[in-house]
Amino acid sequence: MPRYSASRGILDGDATIKTLYGKQEGAEVGYNPHKPGRPSHTYHSYMLANLRLVLDVKVQSGKQVASKHSAPGLWGLLNRIPRDHWPALIRGDRDWGTEANMHAAEQAGLPYLFKQRLTKNTQRLIERLMLGSHWVKAGQGWQAAESTLRLTGWSRARRIVVLRRQIKKNLTVVSQNPQGPVQLSFAELSDDVTVYEYSVLVTTLDLEALSVAQRYRDRADAENNFDELKNHWGWGGFTTQDIKRCRFMARITALIYNWWSLFVRLAHPDQHTEAITSRPLMLYAIGKQTRHAGQTRLTISSPHAEAGKMEQRYRWMAMFFKELRSTAEQLTAIQCWCRILSLALVKYLHGRQLHPPTGLPAPA
Structure with missing residues (x-):
C-alpha cells in the first residue's frame, strides 16, 4: 500500500460548469445545476489544495462532465512532473470513485481519497456497520466506522470509511410538485428516533479514520477556488466562438490568478x-x-x-x-x-x- 506523505501537497480534481448563451463550439446541454436546460462548457480543473493554485484546466463540452473526461488531463499533468514531486494524494468527489480511476492510481502507486456512490451493496455495508460496528469520533460531530468492500466491477477489495452524523434538530421537508405549489411538511424527532446523515469514502490511505475524514472535509475549499475564479477572475465572463480560444483564455486566466495569489502571499x-x-x-x-x-x-x-x-x-x-x-x-x-x-x-x-x-x- 502506498504511504501518505504530509510533506507534499494534495491534488484536488474537480469540475465546474460555465453556462453559455450563444452558439459557441462545444456548447451542449448537459449537467447544469444552476441553469438546467442551458448549453454549457465543462471546466475540468486540477488544483493544489490549501494553496489555491491551479495546476491545469481543460475545457470540454457541456456533456463531458464525468471524471472519465477529467482523468486523461490529470495523468497527462502528472506525467509532465518528475515522480519525486508528485502530490501526496489525489482527492475527488463520488464521480471519481470509479474502478478506472482507482485502478490507475493503484498502478501508479499514488494514494487516493474519493467519495463513494451509494450503490445497493454500499447501502448493505452501511446497514451492517450501523447495527454492529464500533464507531469512533471523526471530528465536527461525525462518527466513523471502517471495513473493506468489493463492488461488482471492482478488481479488488478496498478500504471503506463510513461517516455518520446525527441530526438533532427538527426537520422541514419540501416537496416539489410540478403540477402545483411547493408543499411543506414538518418532521419532529422524538427521543426514540435517531436520524443520521452519512457519506462513504474509499481510500488507500494508511491513516486513522479521524484523519481520513478531515482530509476529505478539507476538500470543500475547492469550491472557494471556483467561486473566486468565476466571479472575480473571468472564468464565467468571456465567450468565444471556437473552443480552442476558450481553452487558451481559461488557462491564461488561471495563470494570472496564480501569479496574483503568489504576489499577495508575499504581503500576507x-x-x-x-x-x-x-x-x-x-x-x-x-x-x-x-x-x-x-x-x-x-x-x-x-x-x-x-x-x-x-x-x-x-x-x-x-x-x-x-x-x-x-x-x-x-x-x-x-x-x-x-x-x-x-x-x-x-x-x-x-x-x-x-x-x-x-x-x-x-x-x-
Whole structure:
C-alpha cells in the first residue's frame, strides 16, 4: 500500500460548469445545476489544495462532465512532473470513485481519497456497520466506522470509511410538485428516533479514520477556488466562438490568478486573500501629478484603512526584489522562482528553501 506523505501537497480534481448563451463550439446541454436546460462548457480543473493554485484546466463540452473526461488531463499533468514531486494524494468527489480511476492510481502507486456512490451493496455495508460496528469520533460531530468492500466491477477489495452524523434538530421537508405549489411538511424527532446523515469514502490511505475524514472535509475549499475564479477572475465572463480560444483564455486566466495569489502571499504570507479583498488594498489608489520648479512629481495615496501596513510590506517586498535582481545574473530563471516561492509559501515551508526539481527538460 502506498504511504501518505504530509510533506507534499494534495491534488484536488474537480469540475465546474460555465453556462453559455450563444452558439459557441462545444456548447451542449448537459449537467447544469444552476441553469438546467442551458448549453454549457465543462471546466475540468486540477488544483493544489490549501494553496489555491491551479495546476491545469481543460475545457470540454457541456456533456463531458464525468471524471472519465477529467482523468486523461490529470495523468497527462502528472506525467509532465518528475515522480519525486508528485502530490501526496489525489482527492475527488463520488464521480471519481470509479474502478478506472482507482485502478490507475493503484498502478501508479499514488494514494487516493474519493467519495463513494451509494450503490445497493454500499447501502448493505452501511446497514451492517450501523447495527454492529464500533464507531469512533471523526471530528465536527461525525462518527466513523471502517471495513473493506468489493463492488461488482471492482478488481479488488478496498478500504471503506463510513461517516455518520446525527441530526438533532427538527426537520422541514419540501416537496416539489410540478403540477402545483411547493408543499411543506414538518418532521419532529422524538427521543426514540435517531436520524443520521452519512457519506462513504474509499481510500488507500494508511491513516486513522479521524484523519481520513478531515482530509476529505478539507476538500470543500475547492469550491472557494471556483467561486473566486468565476466571479472575480473571468472564468464565467468571456465567450468565444471556437473552443480552442476558450481553452487558451481559461488557462491564461488561471495563470494570472496564480501569479496574483503568489504576489499577495508575499504581503500576507499567513493566509490566502481573495481578490475581492486584495484588489482594493493593493491596486486601488489615487494619483496626483504636480509640477514645480521644472520638476514633475507623482503622488499616489491609498484611501484604504490598511494603507500604512501595506506601504511597509511594499517597501519590504521592493527590498527583496532589489536584492534578488542584484544576484539574478548568478541564478537561472527557475532558481529565481524558487527564491520567490520560498518566501511566498513560508507558512507551509516553515523557512525551508525550495530547490529546482531534477528531471525537468532543458530550456529551449
